Amino acid sequence: MSSTTARRGVFTALPSYVAAVAELPVSAELTDAIRGAVVVMPGSRNWWQGLLEAREAGAAAVVVADPDVLPREVLGSGEWPGGIPVIIERPRLRPDVVADAVRARNGSPAAVVTVECTAAPSGLGAVVCDGLGWARSLSPGPLTLRAGSAVGRARMVLLDAPAPGGALPVSLLATESGLHPGGLLQLLALGEVRSEVTVDQAALLTRVETSRADGTLRAPARYESSARLACGAHSRRARPANRSRTWMACSET
DSSP states (O other): OOTTSOOEEEEOOOHHHHHHHHTOTTTEEEOSOOTTSEEEEESSSSHHHHHHHHHHTTOSEEEEESOOOOOGGGGTTOOOOOSSEEEEEOTTSOHHHHHHHHHHHTTOOEEEEEEEEEEOGGGHHHHHHHHHHHHHHTSSSOOEEEEEEEETTEEEEEEEEEETTEEEEEEEEEEEOTTOTTOEEEEEEEESSEEEEEEETTTTEEEEEEEETTEEEEOOOOOSOHHHHHHHHIIIIITTOOSOEEEETTOOO
């Protein structure tokens, strides 16, 4: 970025994003005005309505931080709002970490994928979405729901993905628990190559291990915060857009 390029204003009160903007002094600065700014909103409650309000107030782009699943009735027509770029921050499904996991497999297909998610009831939906995103990232094609059940605080779904020679089975188990307020996600992709992913937000832990015939590889730690990654995405992607675009700042899936 040249020294003459204006910094993009970021409208936010979220502490993680205030810190992220402070780490990007060349490209971003905090602002009190929504018009022309990148508006960061928490993904809790009805973030969809907040997105629409930011668009009407003249925001240049919107970042939705760790969005929860919205009730179907909230979406109304179901159409994505046009006229504003949207960056979805998914801290348990970072694109750089996903790329590490996919690259380490070196094209070796999985034979089965299992995902386990644990979180407080209010945040379980977001963790499940990220768990499905991980499963989709390590599968050869889109996932199709085959069966599901819920008993007490646990839910289980069975899915599959098209694969050469047959379907790839995928299972996801989600459990409500107050022991992991930020969410715990664990994935196993088994085959000739074994991938093990653990994301524990409360412990600030993200670990990707890949076991192959030549040994076990652990992906390097990522020190850039998820919020800073999303703030950087607005500079790389949202700024030149003039139509509706959605970028998964912490997932390309």
